[in-house]
Amino acid sequence: MSTTLxxxxxxxxxxxxxxxxxxxxxxLAAAKMAVDQVVKxxxxxxxxxxxxxxxxRVNREAGREVRVSPLLAQAIAASLRGARLTDGAVDPxxxxxxxxxxxxxxxxxxxxxxxxxxxxxxxxxxWQAIQFDEGARVVFVPRGVExxxxxxAKALAADLAASAAHQAVRAGGVLVSLGGDxxxxxxxxxxxxxxxxxxxxxxxxxxxxxxxxxxxxGIATSSITVRRWTRGGVDLHHIIDPSTGLPVVxxxxxxxxxxxxxxxxxxxxxxxxxxxxxxxxxxAANRLPARLxxxxxxxxxxxxxxxx
Ligand code: AMP
Ligand code: MG
Numbered sequence: 240m241s242t243t244l245x246x247x248x249x250x251x252x253x254x255x256x257x258x259x260x261x262x263x264x265x266x267l268a269a270a271k272m273a274v275d276q277v278v279k280x281x282x283x284x285x286x287x288x289x290x291x292x293x294x295x296r297v298n299r300e301a302g303r304e305v306r307v308s309p310l311l312a313q314a315i316a317a318s319l320r321g322a323r324l325t326d327g328a329v330d331p332x333x334x335x336x337x338x339x340x341x342x343x344x345x346x347x348x349x350x351x352x353x354x355x356x357x358x359x360x361x362x363x364x365x366w367q368a369i370q371f372d373e374g375a376r377v378v379f380v381p382r383g384v385e386x387x388x389x390x391x392a393k394a395l396a397a398d399l400a401a402s403a404a405h406q407a408v409r410a411g412g413v414l415v416s417l418g419g420d421x422x423x424x425x426x427x428x429x430x431x432x433x434x435x436x437x438x439x440x441x442x443x444x445x446x447x448x449x450x451x452x453x454x455x456x457g458i459a460t461s462s463i464t465v466r467r468w469t470r471g472g473v474d475l476h477h478i479i480d481p482s483t484g485l486p487v488v489x490x491x492x493x494x495x496x497x498x499x500x501x502x503x504x505x506x507x508x509x510x511x512x513x514x515x516x517x518x519x520x521x522x523a524a525n526r527l528p529a530r531l532x533x534x535x536x537x538x539x540x541x542x543x544x545x546x547x
Contacts, residue, residue, distance in 0.1 A: 315386070427454040457497075
């Protein structure tokens with residue numbers, strides 16, 4: 240029996256954990272450089288926590304047409320594609336609602352408890368209000384609307400980083416995980432890429448946890464159990480129901496989805512949390528294998544997830 244030795248490096252990026260694995264350990268340094276460059280570019284383009292990001296500038300210029308970089312254009316296109324595919328369950332115009340609920344800075348700086356805040360039920364403006372000319376890379380965000388690319392930009396970074404790292408190594412296979420948003424590129428290991436499905440991306444790799452194997456594309460997990468806080472004793476979290484503008488109150492606390500890319504997996508995992516019960520038929524119609532955990536911890540494996 241042969242033992243496969245991979246090159247692995249752990250780091251932090253985009254406010255979360257990052258892991259890079261290459262099947263050719265001698266390519267690790269080149270792959271890491273490629274990943275770092277992609278991650279930095281995405282942070283410069285799409286961070287909503289940095290006043291100097293390109294996205295912050297677009298939001299400040301709401302009410303005017305703005306020409307954006309190719310990378311931000313790609314991230315905006317991905318978010319609008321998500322909105323179309325999910326009939327608006329994933330909607331980049333949740334920006335103000337996310338902030339109003341209390342998620343207005345890097346998660347590590349958000350106080351876990353605080354005094355009551357005033358929240359009212361208000362449907363978000365809606366993705367159709369964004370005018371985007373993808374060819375010309377010109378975006379128009381109406382005044383009063385804030386774009387949030389949280390549900391797609393990190394996954395896009397994983398997809399782009401995996402492919403850039405693979406190009407840098409020019410052989411073997413690469414896996415990039417950004418806080419549990421995972422993309423792979425190149426030739427997978429013989430037994431596939433083993434991925435542990437945990438609700439918290441910081442959970443240690445543990446023999447007792449459910450593990451699946453993927454060969455291409457990506458996998459993403461969305462959860463309301465980790466990025467959460469309380470205000471005036473009320474539990475709040477980071478996934479917004481666009482129809483109410485408030486944190487989702489629904490059946491699932493965690494959703495993991497496998498798809499042809501990490502972006503598509505992430506669109507579907509966020510959408511599943513928002514859709515609740517109806518996610519099961521939507522996932523099946525889109526042939527997206529998913530693992531859904533309901534509020535009491537019961538696991539539902541649907542749409543071709545192993546053991547479903
Ligand atoms: P994820 O953890 O991948 O499900 O992405 C959640 C992040 O996307 C949140 O932290 C928000 O920044 C943003 N977000 C929250 N709710 C939505 C929604 N309904 N549609 C699009 N983005 C959202
Ligand atoms: Mg995600």
